[in-house]
Amino acid sequence: MYELTVRASKKYKITITKGLGLFRARVLPLVKGESVAIVTDDRVNGLYGDILDEFFSDKRVIKIVIKHGENSKNSANYLRIINALAENDFTREDTVLAFGGGVVGDIAGFAASTYMRGITLIAVPTTLLAAVDSSVGGKTAVDLKTGKNLLGTFYQPSAVYINTEFLKTLPAKEIKNGLGEVIKYAFLSDTVKIADLKNVDGDLIYRCLKIKRDIVEKDEKEKGERALLNLGHTFGHAIEKLSGYKLAHGACVAKGLVYSIEISKRLYGLSDKTVSEMYGLLKSAKHDLSCPFSAESLVAQIIADKKRKGERIDFVALKGIGKPEITEIKISDLKKMAVDYESKISAF
Ligand code: ADP
Ligand code: ZN
Numbered sequence: 001m002y003e004l005t006v007r008a009s010k011k012y013k014i015t016i017t018k019g020l021g022l023f024r025a026r027v028l029p030l031v032k033g034e035s036v037a038i039v040t041d042d043r044v045n046g047l048y049g050d051i052l053d054e055f056f057s058d059k060r061v062i063k064i065v066i067k068h069g070e071n072s073k074n075s076a077n078y079l080r081i082i083n084a085l086a087e088n089d090f091t092r093e094d095t096v097l098a099f100g101g102g103v104v105g106d107i108a109g110f111a112a113s114t115y116m117r118g119i120t121l122i123a124v125p126t127t128l129l130a131a132v133d134s135s136v137g138g139k140t141a142v143d144l145k146t147g148k149n150l151l152g153t154f155y156q157p158s159a160v161y162i163n164t165e166f167l168k169t170l171p172a173k174e175i176k177n178g179l180g181e182v183i184k185y186a187f188l189s190d191t192v193k194i195a196d197l198k199n200v201d202g203d204l205i206y207r208c209l210k211i212k213r214d215i216v217e218k219d220e221k222e223k224g225e226r227a228l229l230n231l232g233h234t235f236g237h238a239i240e241k242l243s244g245y246k247l248a249h250g251a252c253v254a255k256g257l258v259y260s261i262e263i264s265k266r267l268y269g270l271s272d273k274t275v276s277e278m279y280g281l282l283k284s285a286k287h288d289l290s291c292p293f294s295a296e297s298l299v300a301q302i303i304a305d306k307k308r309k310g311e312r313i314d315f316v317a318l319k320g321i322g323k324p325e326i327t328e329i330k331i332s333d334l335k336k337m338a339v340d341y342e343s344k345i346s347a348f
Helices: 020-030 042-055 075-087 102-117 128-134 164-169 172-188 194-198 202-218 225-230 233-242 249-268 272-284 295-304 331-346
Strands: 002-007 011-017 035-041 060-066 095-100 120-125 139-144 147-154 159-163 312-318 324-330
Touching (some): 002 202, 011 020, 020 159, 042 095, 075 139, 095 102, 102 120, 102 128, 120 128, 128 202, 159 164, 172 194, 172 202, 172 225, 172 249, 172 272, 194 202, 202 225, 225 312, 233 249, 233 295, 249 272, 249 312, 312 331, 324 331
Parallel strands (some): 011 159, 035 060
Antiparallel strands (some): 312 324
């Protein structure tokens, strides 16, 4: 068993265990009040719905099942959850339990953070991506027609419980998706090594979350250092958006990390050894590292992003493995470097 305490605006514990035998004993004491609203999706409910019903038989349970997939992370489903809480007389003494991947975590988190100005939220992430990333740190959101995650809050859960047993039913594609984000951590800190990536277990998740925890504790609301967690995401998000969200987030982060390496090379003149170690990490999870979009179109997409500051952008570059740095770059320079990299790969 692994435990981590997060000291953000709320202090809470992350517990990582294996074997469903411990689920009930660990999670039940975390549930505040008589009533619990389990938010999940149809796939996860198909796999684990019966177990959940049994585990929470001592409580008054309502279950809100949304359809799987990002399209469900919308304001209509958000209101569905809120209305279910209200109609079932949930008070601030009760609990919302998010049981699923990032989609469920984000929408259930947003509902918990706004219902009666905030009720207890327990996160049980069931995908690798949600376990190592979205379930910790307190970002909640739903998508609007105009863009992803535009409506949301910072709201820390009261507890995060991860059980690696749930990851066993994940399709290989979802594990690979999660590994895109895991490799990001391997670049941010030298505590996640290439050998660790071969075995997706509690230890790997713990190492990643320790990195995230340390960053979030210093800068919960992303005013500075938390931006380090955006490593690989400037280009990653651009790729994801240009693909019309057909490419998975983790796959796009992996492709985005290629640009992080190439731009860092041009900024800092990284040694060949460092660059090959970085590519070694990226290739270890067998991600397709090619990019279907031109450097020009990617930079045009980055310009359209709300995160830029006029002609400049905060970019997370790497001085080495475990040595990330937030550096302000002129977008014209970013474009030059990306175009230069593109011309080199197309020369092969
Ligand atoms: P994320 O990758 O951000 O966690 P989702 O919440 O969309 O995104 O989850 C990805 C997919 O994996 C969804 O189709 C979801 O139903 C499915 N899923 C989530 N958890 C499990 C699990 N433990 N076993 C099998 N499929 C799962
Ligand atoms: Zn991400």
